[in-house]
Amino acid sequence: MTDEKTTTKATYQIPIGPIHPALKEPVMFEFEISGEQIVDVDVQLGHIHRAIEWTGMRRNAIQIIYLAERICGICSFVHPMSFCRAVESACDIDVPERAHYLRVVHAELERICSHLLWAGVAAHEIGFDTVLFLTWEMREKALDLTEYLTGNRVTKAILTIGGVRRDVTADQLPKIKETLQYFKNNFEKLRHIFLDDKTFKMRSQGVGILTKEDALKLCTVGPTARASGIKKDTRVDQPYAAYGDLDMTYMTPDLLTGEVNGDVYDRIIARLLEVKQSIELIETALDQAPAGELVSEPKIPKLLAHIKKTAGEGVGRDEAPRGEVFHYVKFDGEHENPYTWKVRASTYNNILAWIPMLKGEQIADIPIVAASTDPCMSCTNRVIVIEKNNNKNYMLTKEQLHKLSVQKTRRLMR
């Protein structure tokens, strides 16, 4: 007899979620782990479906703006903006020139807020909580400015169909300039901490790589795609609002480092570059904004009557901080409420990118890699399949269901 032992290296499974301390929002992961390495990963969605589109189909267009704001607390400007643009294109409503520029100002301010929030969360995920507080201190300034311009901190309620509801007056400009100057002064500090710090480099370089091919194949959008070197940005590709008049380019990480790796580090670079770009965009938009009307039709009852009479469909595509947001609206010409309203948030595209990113990584890298796409579950969960499939291997097809039903009938007949 020899002492030889045969060991079989079995993989084991770790389910994480739907509710888990490491996750900010409900999502279900099923990891297949070999030792410390992730062999395979499966993502399950659908835990936070709120039937927003269904609710929207029972409300008029003005009411939906505020419902669209609540799809996502962080993209609370871009969602209603996409919806408004969809309605505007369906009902042939022209937006005044000044409103276009003000929309850019608010959208870019939201991008600064969102990216700073993300940077803080990313720092928190790798256990670097001092940086979380540093970035969120800066974010607080952005939120104060939002409150100053709109009257609310998070759900801005600034948009309306055919324009914006509040003007940026001349006496508000000094405070805006002051806040933007604060961001500029602190940007270098932030860049230095995120890109030169040893802790960040150790945890983010070469981790969660998404190759350009995979990114293209999975249709990723926003900073996740741009960090993999794809030149894709709705603001540049299909300019909306006043973006066509503003000078801007795709923020890919090679602008700073000269190379694209598609790792978490590159995603940090892409977002930081966008913060800088957004500051510049707000400044130019405020400088170039012409004087004029804010709304094309200030009388809301008249606007609602116009929408009620219109039969048609419209699409709004906007670049949210996380990527492209898509809203589709159809009116039947008889009712005030839309016949159909469809929302596709950017995380929906980015979620499958987790699979190539996470394969081969360690368990401890899961939080930072998952967070690096800036996921937003409440935005994403749009469709729910009502089917009893608690066990993955036990999915009932229509035929099986029919068969079971017939069996039960026979059993009861006995």
Place this chain on the structure above:
Amino acid sequence: MGFSMLGPAFLQMFKKPWTNKFPAKYAPKNTTKYLADVGAGKAKLNPPVATPEKFRGKIVYDKEKCIGCKLCIRVCPCGAIEFKEKEKKIKIYLARCCFCSQCNDVCPVDCLSMSDEFLLADTDKYSKDLIVE
């Protein structure tokens, strides 16, 4: 520079906290007693951060001006406004209000406006403070 956060983190020890300590610098042992003391003038509240201009707070309703046109009810996204048929006036439930101020915009006689009052937390959603009529 390997560890760039060391400097800022060290300097933080000599800085004042960013947070505004509202309503008191240290959490009182008994909140009800503390509030009673404030009411009696014995203790002092640490004031909240000032609200900016055009802040969207509790709705103010000018009942005399209202003509009962129901336009605010039509645009309210939350269904927070109720119509009183007899009086032809409205009643706003602030517990449902989302502070979008759409009713302020649509009102043809400007009988609705927004104040800067934001301390509206209550245990009863039908309490007197949360109903504007």
